[in-house]
Amino acid sequence: MIVIMKQGASSAQIANVTARIEQLGCGVHLSEGEERTIIGIIGNGRPLDREQIERMDGVERTVPILRPYKLASRDFHPQDTVVSVGLEQSANGIAVGGKQLIVMAGPCAVESREQLLEAARAVKSCHAHMLRGGAFKPRSSPYSFQGLGEEGLRILAAARKETGLPVVTEVMAPQQVPLVTTHADVLQVGARNMQNYALLHAVGEAQRPVLLKRGMMSTLEELLMAAEYILSHGNDRVILCERGIRTFEKYTRNTLDISAVPMLKQLSHLPVIVDPSHGTGKWRLVEPVSRAAVAAGADGLLIEVHPHPEEALSDGAQSLRPDRFTSMMRGLRPVAEAVGRTL
Amino acid sequence: MTRVAFQGIAGAYSEEAIRQYFGPDVESIPYRTLDDVFPAVENGEVDCAMVPVENAVAGSVSRSYELLMERDLRICAETILHVHHMLLAIPGTQLADLERVRSHPQALAQCQRYLSSYELKPEPAFDTAGSARDLAANPEPGVAAIASKLAAEMYDLEIVSSAIEDFPFNYTRFFVLSLDDPPRAQRTKTSLVFSSRHQPGALYDCLGEFATRGINLTKIESRPRLNRPWQYIFYLDFEGHCQDPECEAAIIGLLRRSSFVKLLGSYPAATTPVPDNGVLV
Numbered sequence: 333m334i335v336i337m338k339q340g341a342s343s344a345q346i347a348n349v350t351a352r353i354e355q356l357g358c359g360v361h362l363s364e365g366e367e368r369t370i371i372g373i374i375g376n377g378r379p380l381d382r383e384q385i386e387r388m389d390g391v392e393r394t395v396p397i398l399r400p401y402k403l404a405s406r407d408f409h410p411q412d413t414v415v416s417v418g419l420e421q422s423a424n425g426i427a428v429g430g431k432q433l434i435v436m437a438g439p440c441a442v443e444s445r446e447q448l449l450e451a452a453r454a455v456k457s458c459h460a461h462m463l464r465g466g467a468f469k470p471r472s473s474p475y476s477f478q479g480l481g482e483e484g485l486r487i488l489a490a491a492r493k494e495t496g497l498p499v500v501t502e503v504m505a506p507q508q509v510p511l512v513t514t515h516a517d518v519l520q521v522g523a524r525n526m527q528n529y530a531l532l533h534a535v536g537e538a539q540r541p542v543l544l545k546r547g548m549m550s551t552l553e554e555l556l557m558a559a560e561y562i563l564s565h566g567n568d569r570v571i572l573c574e575r576g577i578r579t580f581e582k583y584t585r586n587t588l589d590i591s592a593v594p595m596l597k598q599l600s601h602l603p604v605i606v607d608p609s610h611g612t613g614k615w616r617l618v619e620p621v622s623r624a625a626v627a628a629g630a631d632g633l634l635i636e637v638h639p640h641p642e643e644a645l646s647d648g649a650q651s652l653r654p655d656r657f658t659s660m661m662r663g664l665r666p667v668a669e670a671v672g673r674t675l
Numbered sequence: 676m677t678r679v680a681f682q683g684i685a686g687a688y689s690e691e692a693i694r695q696y697f698g699p700d701v702e703s704i705p706y707r708t709l710d711d712v713f714p715a716v717e718n719g720e721v722d723c724a725m726v727p728v729e730n731a732v733a734g735s736v737s738r739s740y741e742l743l744m745e746r747d748l749r750i751c752a753e754t755i756l757h758v759h760h761m762l763l764a765i766p767g768t769q770l771a772d773l774e775r776v777r778s779h780p781q782a783l784a785q786c787q788r789y790l791s792s793y794e795l796k797p798e799p800a801f802d803t804a805g806s807a808r809d810l811a812a813n814p815e816p817g818v819a820a821i822a823s824k825l826a827a828e829m830y831d832l833e834i835v836s837s838a839i840e841d842f843p844f845n846y847t848r849f850f851v852l853s854l855d856d857p858p859r860a861q862r863t864k865t866s867l868v869f870s871s872r873h874q875p876g877a878l879y880d881c882l883g884e885f886a887t888r889g890i891n892l893t894k895i896e897s898r899p900r901l902n903r904p905w906q907y908i909f910y911l912d913f914e915g916h917c918q919d920p921e922c923e924a925a926i927i928g929l930l931r932r933s934s935f936v937k938l939l940g941s942y943p944a945a946t947t948p949v950p951d952n953g954v955l956v
Contacts, residue, residue, distance in 0.1 A: 344949045347946050347947075347948065347949050348948045348949065350946040351755065351945070351946040351947055351948040352948070354754070354755075354943075354945045354946055355695055355696065355754055355755055355756070355757075355945070356695060356696070356698075357695070357696040357697055357698065357754070359860060359861060359943065360861070360946075361861055378698045533858070536858075536859070537858065537859055539859070539918070539919075564858070565858055565859040565860075566859040566860055566861050566862075566863070566916075567859070
């Protein structure tokens with residue numbers, strides 16, 4: 333339920349309504365807009381007496397929320413959320429969700445120091461904003477390269493030191509969260525872990541920005557409920573990522589659901605980015621799909637860039653060479669301008 | 676069903692707080708003293724406890740603070756009960772028939788003006804709910820009790836006059852205590868206890884760790900260190916979570932400057948209702 337306060341309600345009136353709700357054992361989320369304040373009630377399932385709250389001074393009306401997600405919903409939080417990244421580790425500060433489109437690029441996995449540093453320098457010279465790279469890899473096969481682990485995290489930190497690019501990397505288990513938080517700026521929850529609730533709780537508690545990828549068989553509502561897990565810990569720095577869903581089509585690795593971008597922007601205040609690399613599985617499709625994402629209103633992109641894709645230990649077929657990445661970035665600029673964003 | 680311990684007997688204000696905070700679907704279990712409540716949580720007889728710590732009019736509940744310091748429960752929430760004292764009597768009694776009123780000394784003190792204006796003689800008893808229960812069990816003409824609305828319902832007494840407390844903002848703050856730390860919430864507070872060295876400026880330096888980091892203190896209280904006359908320990912509440920970088924740094928700074936620090940917990944903050952004339956006293 334949300335409580336809409338009258339225009340010009342005093343801070344005392346807002347405090348009184350908040351106090352009443354908290355006394356009843358529910359949580360409160362205040363959204364102070366320019367014109368009026370909205371008080372979101374995060375209940376524990378207890379039905380609250382709407383009339384009792386509507387009678388309080390300063391309350392205009394209450395609105396029952398039919399959707400199961402609250403903190404993630406735009407009803408609770410009408411303004412766009414802009415997630416700040418990078419300042420904890422003294423990297424360049426980045427804002428995801430503002431006018432500036434944010435491009436996160438890098439190889440699928442950290443394979444060696446030389447490989448990652450070469451990729452990082454390429455990403456930096458192409459004017460991307462953040463570096464991605466997997467230290468812990470969720471492979472379908474236990475015999476495939478599983479990632480360099482802690483060593484990989486150290487290499488990512490070294491690349492940040494050299495280039496100033498904030499780092500996003502995947503964390504796969506709650507026990508890994510403290511280690512990954514030490515080295516990375518943004519914690520990525522992979523598509524296969526979108527409903528790993530223990531992990532969601534752990535990254536929520538970590539109070540760091542989280543890049544939450546949509547599960548390949550998950551609905552948008554399930555994605556927003558996963559975001560709700562993280563937000564419920566008071567960690568409101570969540571970035572949603574559409575990376576393709578499973579359909580019957582065989583030509584593309586996944587089917588990139590472009591409609592997810594405007595739909596999520598409507599349902600939620602959280603920034604939405606797109607991963608066209610995993611979404612399509614083919615490097616030739618990354619550029620046109622990226623343009624589509626920008627045109628559809630995405631706040632950023634997550635692109636796989638590898639200096640030598642033919643030598644990649646994972647996902648080579650979808651990785652862009654640095655020269656192709658440069659021309660892709662150039663090609664994105666007019667599209668960004670056309671929809672009022674900057675790149 | 677969640678099992679919540681409280682001090683007193685059925686109908687106590689602590690039980691009203693449990694019903695308000697948790698709703699009707701919990702089992703509230705009375706214990707005679709606060710000293711019995713803490714071990715009940717520690718050995719798993721109950722899931723958590725609802726313990727009063729401070730009344731806006733009467734001040735702190737000493738034994739609660741001492742037990743928080745001595746034992747090892749974590750604060751998992753705070754909640755505020757607006758305490759409304761009810762004047763209870765045998766059904767059918769009129770206000771004019773009453774001469775004497777029994778209740779806990781603090782409840783009597785909080786209704787002192789009302790009692791003297793109706794010329795009712797206060798008689799201290801062990802607690803509020805107990806006074807109600809005893810009156811219902813052994814009816815005496817001309818005698819009333821001051822207790823909660825819940826007690827009136829439980830012991831079938833009539834509410835002769837409701838909300839007779841002298842001060843309109845008679846709030847009591849309760850802590851919900853348990854063995855585990857709560858998950859993070861949107862706004863948190865942290866409580867701790869520390870002792871500063873006995874030197875000029877020592878307390879100033881300790882509090883400075885918070886001031887220089889812009890951390891808002893919401894309560895500070897000095898209490899005697901038992902067995903050390905005229906030495907004090909300080910209970911401190913501030914806004915923030917103990918794991919937030921600024922708060923963590925402040926706590927570490929405090930550790931360097933004090934003789935001991937005990938962290939009681941970081942928990943969701945509860946807002947206190949305020950008077951709406953805009954004047955916060």
